[in-house]
Amino acid sequence: MTSPAASSRFRPMQGWERMARRMRVPLGFFTAAVYLFELGRRPPLPAAVAASLLLVLPGLWLRAYASGYVKKNQELAQTGPYAYTRNPLYLGSMLMAAGFAVALLSWPLALMLAAGFAVIYIPVIASEERFLRSAFPEFDDYCRRVPRLLPRLLAKADSRRESARGAFAFSLYLQHREYNASIGAALLYLCLLWLRPLLATHFQGLR
Numbered sequence: 001m002t003s004p005a006a007s008s009r010f011r012p013m014q015g016w017e018r019m020a021r022r023m024r025v026p027l028g029f030f031t032a033a034v035y036l037f038e039l040g041r042r043p044p045l046p047a048a049v050a051a052s053l054l055l056v057l058p059g060l061w062l063r064a065y066a067s068g069y070v071k072k073n074q075e076l077a078q079t080g081p082y083a084y085t086r087n088p089l090y091l092g093s094m095l096m097a098a099g100f101a102v103a104l105l106s107w108p109l110a111l112m113l114a115a116g117f118a119v120i121y122i123p124v125i126a127s128e129e130r131f132l133r134s135a136f137p138e139f140d141d142y143c144r145r146v147p148r149l150l151p152r153l154l155a156k157a158d159s160r161r162e163s164a165r166g167a168f169a170f171s172l173y174l175q176h177r178e179y180n181a182s183i184g185a186a187l188l189y190l191c192l193l194w195l196r197p198l199l200a201t202h203f204q205g206l207r
Contacts, residue, residue, distance in 0.1 A: 014184075027116050032111075036191075038106045044192050045105065052103035058183055059095030062088050067178035068168035076136040078146075080168060085151035086143070090121055096185065104190060 062081060066088035069080040081088035094117060101110040125148070132139045146152070173179070 008134070020154070021024060024120055027120065031112060034109055034112055035100070035104070035188075036195075038109050039191060039196050043196060044103055044106070048105050049103045049189075049192055052099040055095045055099030055102060056185055058090040059097075059099060060185055061092075062095065063092035063181050064173060064178050065168065066092065068170060068173045069177040070176060072174060073135070075137060076132065076142060078142055081151075083146065083155040084153075086146050086148050087125060088151075090125065091149055093117075100188060114148050152189075 013171075066077075066081045069077045069082055070089075071077070085091055096119070098110070098114045101113055129139075129143075
C-alpha cells in the first residue's frame with residue numbers, strides 16, 4: 001500500500017501527466033506551424049534532405065517493427081525491439097523528429113522538438129511505467145534488464161531466448177495503424193519538395 005507521504009509526492013507528477021496528454025495535440029499543431037514557417041523562410045538544401053533520411057527511415061522502421069509486438073493491456077512486450085529498449089516507439093519518433101529538423105537545418109525547430117519531447121514524453125513514459133508495474137508483476141525484472149530509452153547493443157541470453165519465441169505480427173501493425181507514420185513522413189517530404197516554392201512566393205508577396 002502506498003503511504004500518504006508517497007501519495008502526496010505522486011500527485012504533482014500525475015497532474016503534470018494529465019496536462020501533458022492534453023498538450024500533445026495542440027503542441028503538434030504548433031510544431032507543424034513552426035515547421036511551415038521555417039520551410040517558407042529558407043529553401044531546404046538537397047544534401048540536408050538526403051541526410052535526414054538516415055534518421056527518418058530508421059525511425060519509421062523501428063516504429064513499424066515495434067508495433068508488431070504490442071498487445072496493449074494483454075501482455076508485457078519483451079521481444080523484438082523491446083529486448084533492447086523499453087520504449088522503441090518513442091525512440092523511433094525521436095529519430096524521425098530529429099531527421100526532419102536536419103532536413104531544414106533549423107535550430108529553432110530542433111530546440112522546440114527537444115523541449116516538446118521532454119515536456120510531453122517524460123511524464124507520459126512515467127505514467128505508462130506505473131501502469132505496467134501494477135499490471136505485470138514481471139515489469140520490475142524487465143526494467144533491470146532493459147534500458148528505458150537508449151537501446152543496449154546486445155541483448156542478454158534470456159532476452160535473446162524471449163526474442164526467439166516472439167514474432168512480428170503484421171496484423172498488430174495494421175491494428176495499431178502504424179502505417180499512418182509512413183503516410184505522415186511522405187507528406188512532409190512532399191512539403192519539402194513541392195510546398196516550399198509556393199510558401200516562398202507567398203512570403204515574398206507579403207514583403
